[in-house]
Amino acid sequence: MKKLVTLISFFIFLFCAEKSCAKTEIDLRPDGLYLTDVAVAQLEKFYNDYEYNDYIYMPDWTYPPIFLTNLPTDFNQIKDSNKRNKLFLQIVGPLALKLAEEQKEERLQIFELRENFLNGADLTPEQEKFIEEKATKYDIFSRMKGRRRYDILLKKLTLKADVVPPSILMAAAAIESDWGTNRIAHEANSLYKELDWYTDEGLKPKDDTKDNSYRYKVFPSLYESMKSYALRLNSNVNYEQMWLYREAINYREKPVFGRSLAHTLQFGSNLKNFAGLLDYTITFYELINFDEAELGFVKIPDEKTKKIKKI
Numbered sequence: 001m002k003k004l005v006t007l008i009s010f011f012i013f014l015f016c017a018e019k020s021c022a023k024t025e026i027d028l029r030p031d032g033l034y035l036t037d038v039a040v041a042q043l044e045k046f047y048n049d050y051e052y053n054d055y056i057y058m059p060d061w062t063y064p065p066i067f068l069t070n071l072p073t074d075f076n077q078i079k080d081s082n083k084r085n086k087l088f089l090q091i092v093g094p095l096a097l098k099l100a101e102e103q104k105e106e107r108l109q110i111f112e113l114r115e116n117f118l119n120g121a122d123l124t125p126e127q128e129k130f131i132e133e134k135a136t137k138y139d140i141f142s143r144m145k146g147r148r149r150y151d152i153l154l155k156k157l158t159l160k161a162d163v164v165p166p167s168i169l170m171a172a173a174a175i176e177s178d179w180g181t182n183r184i185a186h187e188a189n190s191l192y193k194e195l196d197w198y199t200d201e202g203l204k205p206k207d208d209t210k211d212n213s214y215r216y217k218v219f220p221s222l223y224e225s226m227k228s229y230a231l232r233l234n235s236n237v238n239y240e241q242m243w244l245y246r247e248a249i250n251y252r253e254k255p256v257f258g259r260s261l262a263h264t265l266q267f268g269s270n271l272k273n274f275a276g277l278l279d280y281t282i283t284f285y286e287l288i289n290f291d292e293a294e295l296g297f298v299k300i301p302d303e304k305t306k307k308i309k310k311i
Contacts, residue, residue, distance in 0.1 A: 025069075032065025032098070032295070040072045040087070047090060055089040056286050061293040063094050069221045070189055071180050081179070088180040089285060092173050092191070095223050096166030097295045099230060103163045110134065110161050114154040123150060134161065139235040159243050162250070164230040167258030167287035168265070171278050173226065174285075176269060189219040192229040238267040257291045258282045 025036035035043070047053060050064040068091050078084040113127060123131070128150070135141070135153045138160040142152045173191040177184070184190045188203040194217040196202045202215025219225040233239050242264040249256050262278040271277065282288060 032067050032094075034067050034069060036069040038068065038072055040074050040078060043068075043072055043087070043091075052090065055086060055093050056289050058293070061289060062296040063097055063293060065098070065295045065297075066094055067098065067223060068095075069223075071186055071222070076181055076186070084181070085174070085179050085285075088174060089170060089287070091180070092170050092222070092226070093166070093290055093293075094295060095226050096169040096290060097293060098223065099169065099226055100163050100166050101295065103161070103230070106134075107158075107161050107163070110154065110157050114158060117150065117154060131157070137231070137235070139237075159247055160234050162234065162243070162246055163256065164233050165256055165258035165261060166290040166293070167282045168233075168261060168278060169226055169230060170287050170290060171258065171262075171281035171285070172229065172268065174281055175271065175274070175277050184216050187218075188216050189222050189225055190216055191222060191225045194225070194228060194232070233265070233268070239265065255292060257288050259288060 023037050024039070024042060025034075027034040027036070035046070038046075046066065047064075050066065052058070052064050052066070071091070072087075075084070075087075078087070109130075113123075113131070117123065131150055131153050134157055138157060140153055140156045140160065142149050144152055174180075176192045177190075180191075183206065184193055184203060190203075195214045196217050197214045199215055202218050204215055217225075217228070219228065233242065242261050245261060245264050246256055249260060259279055259282050262282060263275050265278060266275045268274050268278070
């Protein structure tokens with residue numbers, strides 16, 4: 001614990017020497033480094049020290065696990081749109097890779113459970129509870145009882161509980177948040193303009209004073225916003241075409257790329273030609289590279305050499 005406190009203190013000293021950094025929160029966890037209320041200059045220095053100077057073409061397609069809770073406090077002050085877009089993709093890239101890792105782990109649990117079940121194994125009460133919880137999460141329903149019920153639930157879970165390609169999550173976040181510049185992204189940590197209906201909770205729309213039937217969802221972090229959006233893609237019946245197309249690619253044992261699924265997401269947004277916008281953004285910014293990338297190790301600066309080393 002003392003070592004962890006010392007490391008965190010060193011981070012604060014190293015990256016928060018300026019007065020403007022006083023409110024920045026730095027949380028070093030086993031899975032990565034979490035930053036809250038960071039300024040652009042501080043973040044760029046952080047990325048530079050981790051040799052994360054571009055959102056693509058990382059060595060071995062391995063990205064540093066640096067996760068922002070919210071967008072930089074002065075993000076909208078960046079005048080150069082190319083610089084701003086690049087930084088936005090650097091921010092959301094590791095979040096999308098983190099989510100992909102969690103989705104792969106969840107899918108593996110479901111697959112192993114189904115394989116044992118199909119081979120005749122009985123389910124334990126804990127396994128039944130796990131399946132029921134996942135069925136609720138992915139909006140799967142069956143009136144069947146006993147083994148027939150769990151056969152149906154597990155089969156549908158293998159269709160829905162799968163990875164949403166990082167390139168899709170990144171491109172959709174850029175499109176829906178106006179590249180991280182809109183009010184909703186900054187005040188609600190919402191990258192995808194998700195709505196809550198008939199409630200007083202959430203962020204009230206400014207541009208629509210007549211319609212009081214909805215609010216924008218407020219998320220505790222950018223990651224939770226991305227996680228919620230991915231779950232909607234994997235659970236809402238409007239995206240069944242995506243599930244089936246993804247399953248067909250998996251059956252051929254081919255990698256699932258965002259561009260391959262973009263055309264199935266015409267209902268993914270209220271924006272016109274959303275599928276076309278997704279395809280264009282993924283292609284222009286070469287986001288397909290993230291679909292086969294991964295997160296690297298947690299790293300800390302060596303206090304003596306000021307260089308980065310793995311732990």
